[in-house]
Amino acid sequence: MIPLTFPAISEAQAPYITRLRSRDITELGDFDSRLVDQDDSGVAYVGAEGLLAIDGATADMLEGDVLLVQPGGKRVERILRAGSLHNTLLVTERCDQLCVMCSQPPKKSHVDRFALLEQACLLAEPNLLIGISGGEPTLFKDQLLSMVERVLVARPDLSFHILTNGQHFAEDDIERLSAPIYRKVSWGIPLYASSPELHDEIVGKQGAFDALQDGFANLLIAGGRVELRTALLSSNLDALPDLASFVTSRLRFVEAWSIMQLEHIGFAKGRWNKLFVDHRQQFGPLAQAIDWALLHGVRAQLFNFPRCTVPQAYRSLALASISDWKRKYPSGCAPCRERSQCSGFFEWHPDEHAGMIVEPL
Numbered sequence: 135m136i137p138l139t140f141p142a143i144s145e146a147q148a149p150y151i152t153r154l155r156s157r158d159i160t161e162l163g164d165f166d167s168r169l170v171d172q173d174d175s176g177v178a179y180v181g182a183e184g185l186l187a188i189d190g191a192t193a194d195m196l197e198g199d200v201l202l203v204q205p206g207g208k209r210v211e212r213i214l215r216a217g218s219l220h221n222t223l224l225v226t227e228r229c230d231q232l233c234v235m236c237s238q239p240p241k242k243s244h245v246d247r248f249a250l251l252e253q254a255c256l257l258a259e260p261n262l263l264i265g266i267s268g269g270e271p272t273l274f275k276d277q278l279l280s281m282v283e284r285v286l287v288a289r290p291d292l293s294f295h296i297l298t299n300g301q302h303f304a305e306d307d308i309e310r311l312s313a314p315i316y317r318k319v320s321w322g323i324p325l326y327a328s329s330p331e332l333h334d335e336i337v338g339k340q341g342a343f344d345a346l347q348d349g350f351a352n353l354l355i356a357g358g359r360v361e362l363r364t365a366l367l368s369s370n371l372d373a374l375p376d377l378a379s380f381v382t383s384r385l386r387f388v389e390a391w392s393i394m395q396l397e398h399i400g401f402a403k404g405r406w407n408k409l410f411v412d413h414r415q416q417f418g419p420l421a422q423a424i425d426w427a428l429l430h431g432v433r434a435q436l437f438n439f440p441r442c443t444v445p446q447a448y449r450s451l452a453l454a455s456i457s458d459w460k461r462k463y464p465s466g467c468a469p470c471r472e473r474s475q476c477s478g479f480f481e482w483h484p485d486e487h488a489g490m491i492v493e494p495l
């Protein structure tokens with residue numbers, strides 16, 4: 135797994151953002167830190183906030199990365215990794231749902247890092263698509279939208295993909311979200327069933343389905359770009375064909391419908407046997423739902439499905455969806471010709487299971 139944090143010490147008193155440079159050091163910007171030392175234990179940089187020493191990393195590993203330095207926590211966080219297409223900003227760990235399979239169970243506390251994350255975005259590599267997730271980012275809707283708007287005005291080459299439960303888009307937001315700048319923003323919104331009862335049960339919140347429909351309506355009027363997301367669970371497997379009908383009749387404006395296999399982490403880890411669907415054995419309802427969606431012009435796709443575990447007719451829909459830093463391939467994948475197009479497995483997926491099911495293509 136690619137590390138996203140390192141132990142570090144800094145002369146600064148408060149958290150700050152910096153970009154690390156060891157090459158082209160004649161062109162340092164105000165937020166850049168320049169390499170001054172490197173040995174077997176780590177690297178040292180100097181910038182506007184003084185000295186920064188990072189353990190367990192090399193200058194090549196961190197070249198061009200944008201870091202959040204947390205002197206109090208004695209660590210640095212790699213907010214934007216240079217050369218990676220998989221950078222996601224965690225804006226809050228607070229959430230107003232409690233999904234049965236949540237991969238990152240919510241916390242009550244919230245640490246406001248919007249100003250720091252905004253500064254990080256301004257240092258991003260050209261044309262980067264930046265992910266935003268939580269928790270539920272729209273619990274801090276005004277701060278979120280203000281950050282996105284300021285960044286996109288200063289850096290029109292960037293774009294954002296924001297994961298949200300979609301329940302907090304009100305009529306009052308339509309005018310704001312209709313601004314041309316929001317063509318650079320797409321919203322990843324989960325819907326687990328066309329039955330309000332089942333959706334609410336999965337997300338652990340009564341009224342969630344109805345609130346989401348209001349949110350969809352407001353986003354639709356605003357011309358919002360939506361990627362619909364559905365986690366595959368034992369409880370919604372047989373409901374997928376009905377959901378496909380709902381999507382094609384009520385939500386045809388979505389840019390894509392991503393059906394996602396489960397992550398073996400968070401709440402899902404403890405409930406794995408109850409929640410996990412072995413799609414190799416039970417692909418029927420998935421196939422029905424996908425066929426219906428494609429037939430009606432909705433772009434269905436499969437996330438977190440290793441390609442060799444998907445029937446050949448649907449294999450092209452199984453995308454390399456898992457971020458580089460948390461993706462792994464068992465040794466059995468070595469001879470596979472489709473590895474570059476394959477999601478592989480989450481780093482935390484049991485090795486025994488992954489090794490047992492792969493069949494190189």
Ligand code: SF4
Pocket residue numbers: 440441442443463464466467470471472473476477478492493494495
């Ligand atoms: S063998 Fe490995 S790389 Fe190839 S399709 Fe299966 S999981 Fe993906």
